[in-house]
Amino acid sequence: MQNFINKLQSSLKEGSFVKLTLSKPSAISRQQSADLNNVYVKPIILKNEKMYSFTYRYERRDETKNYDAEQTLEMITELLSGIFLNASLFTLTEDVTLLVSKKGKTTVMCKAVKEQREQNVQHDKVKNRLINTDNPWWFKLGLTTREGKVTADMQHKFKQICKYVEIVDGIMKNVKFDGKIRIADMGAGKGYLTFALYEYLTQRCKYDIMMEGVEIRSDLVVKINEIIKESNLKDFRFVESSIEAFDCQQTTDSGQRFRVQSSEFKVQSQLDVLIALHACNTATDDAIIKGIESNAKLIICAPCCHKQIRQEMEKSKIVDPITRYGIFMERQAVMITDAIRALIMEYFGYKTQVMEFIEMEHTPKNVLLVGRKSDAPVDKEAILKQIEDLKKQYGIERHYLEKVLG
Numbered sequence: 001m002q003n004f005i006n007k008l009q010s011s012l013k014e015g016s017f018v019k020l021t022l023s024k025p026s027a028i029s030r031q032q033s034a035d036l037n038n039v040y041v042k043p044i045i046l047k048n049e050k051m052y053s054f055t056y057r058y059e060r061r062d063e064t065k066n067y068d069a070e071q072t073l074e075m076i077t078e079l080l081s082g083i084f085l086n087a088s089l090f091t092l093t094e095d096v097t098l099l100v101s102k103k104g105k106t107t108v109m110c111k112a113v114k115e116q117r118e119q120n121v122q123h124d125k126v127k128n129r130l131i132n133t134d135n136p137w138w139f140k141l142g143l144t145t146r147e148g149k150v151t152a153d154m155q156h157k158f159k160q161i162c163k164y165v166e167i168v169d170g171i172m173k174n175v176k177f178d179g180k181i182r183i184a185d186m187g188a189g190k191g192y193l194t195f196a197l198y199e200y201l202t203q204r205c206k207y208d209i210m211m212e213g214v215e216i217r218s219d220l221v222v223k224i225n226e227i228i229k230e231s232n233l234k235d236f237r238f239v240e241s242s243i244e245a246f247d248c249q250q251t252t253d254s255g256q257r258f259r260v261q262s263s264e265f266k267v268q269s270q271l272d273v274l275i276a277l278h279a280c281n282t283a284t285d286d287a288i289i290k291g292i293e294s295n296a297k298l299i300i301c302a303p304c305c306h307k308q309i310r311q312e313m314e315k316s317k318i319v320d321p322i323t324r325y326g327i328f329m330e331r332q333a334v335m336i337t338d339a340i341r342a343l344i345m346e347y348f349g350y351k352t353q354v355m356e357f358i359e360m361e362h363t364p365k366n367v368l369l370v371g372r373k374s375d376a377p378v379d380k381e382a383i384l385k386q387i388e389d390l391k392k393q394y395g396i397e398r399h400y401l402e403k404v405l406g
C-alpha cells in the first residue's frame, strides 16, 4: 500500500499525474455508504492553480469536489483505508495498479507507458457543453444552484438532458427546414427537455424557432410560462391543453400565422417537429397523430407505458412460448406497440428509426422512435399486411394509433 501511495505522491509532486480511478468498494464501504461505486480523479486548472477534481460516482448521481495536491494525497489514502479495494493510477510514465484482496493482501503492479501521453487539465466549466447551466432558467427550473451548479439530485436528469440534445441535434442536422421551425413538445411536464432544446437550438445553433410545450397540468403551465417571461425568451410558450385537443394551427408571439399546408388529412396546419417524450400510454399515439396530420418533417418520441397493447394481448389469452412469462409479456407488449407505431408512421411516408435514448441503467423507458418525412414511394399494402399479421399473432384487436388510419 505504501508503495502505491509513494508513487501517487511523486506523480503529484513531479506533475506527472494523469488520472486515478478507485473501484471495487469493500464490504464495509457497502454497509456504510451503499451506493458509492467509484471515485475518479483528474487534474484541473482552477483560478490559474492546479487542483484535482474528484468525481464521486454513486448509483444514480455524481458528486464533484476539488482538492489541492496535499489534500488529494490525504483523501486517496483515506479512501484506500478500507473503502475501495482497487486503484489504478495513470501517470505520464507508468500505470500503477493496486489490488487489495478480501483478506487484506496487497498487490501493486507497474507498467511503463510506451506511448506519448498528455495531461487533460481542462475545468468542467470550460468544457464544450451543449447546455449552459449558467443560464438563469436552469436555477428557476430547479436543475441547478443559484451559481449554475447542477444539484446532486438532478445529476441524473442533467445527463438525460445532455444526451437528448445531442441526439436531437444529430437528427435535425439531416433535415432541411425553411423559414421558422415550429416545434411542439407534447406532454412537456416540468419543461427540462423543452428548455434544453430551445436553448440549444436558439443559442448554439442560431435556428429561428417557435417552441410550444403542450401540457395538461395547469400548475406546470403557469409556472413555466412565468419562467419564460422572466427569462425574456422569445417564441417560446407552454400551452395548457390535452395533446388530443391541441390546435396545431396557432400564432407566433408576433401574431404571424404559420403557413397552411394541405395533406391527405382535413387538418390544415403546419408543424415542423413533433416531440413527445414519456407521454403516458396512448398519449404518445395522440402526439404521433398530431405529427402525421400536420405533415411534420420530424416526429421524435420516447414512448412511456404500453398498457393499451398489453391489455389487448392479455385479453386475447393467446399464449406463446415467449409471452407466457410475465416479464417477457411486458417486454413483448412494449416492442409490439412501438413496432406498430413505426409501421404506421412508415405508412404515412416517414422513414423510421428506433434507437437507444439513454442507457438502460437510468430508465427502462429508453427507446427513441424517430420518423423523418420522406418523398420516397411507400408500399402501403405491404405495411398494412405486416400490421395485420402482427396483430393476429398476438391477438390484438386494434392498436390505438390505427385511429389515424381511419
Ligand SMILES: C[S@@+](CC[C@H](N)C(=O)[O-])C[C@H]1O[C@@H](n2cnc3c(N)ncnc32)[C@H](O)[C@@H]1O
Binding pocket: 186, 187, 188, 189, 190, 191, 192, 193, 214, 215, 216, 217, 241, 242, 243, 244, 276, 277, 278, 279, 280, 283, 286
Ligand atoms: C412523464 S412526464 C414527461 C415530461 C417530459 N416530457 C420528460 O420527458 O421529462 C409526462 C407529462 O405528460 C403530461 N401528459 C400526460 N398525458 C397528457 C395528455 N394527454 N395531454 C397533455 N399532457 C399529458 C403529464 O401531465 C406529464 O406532465
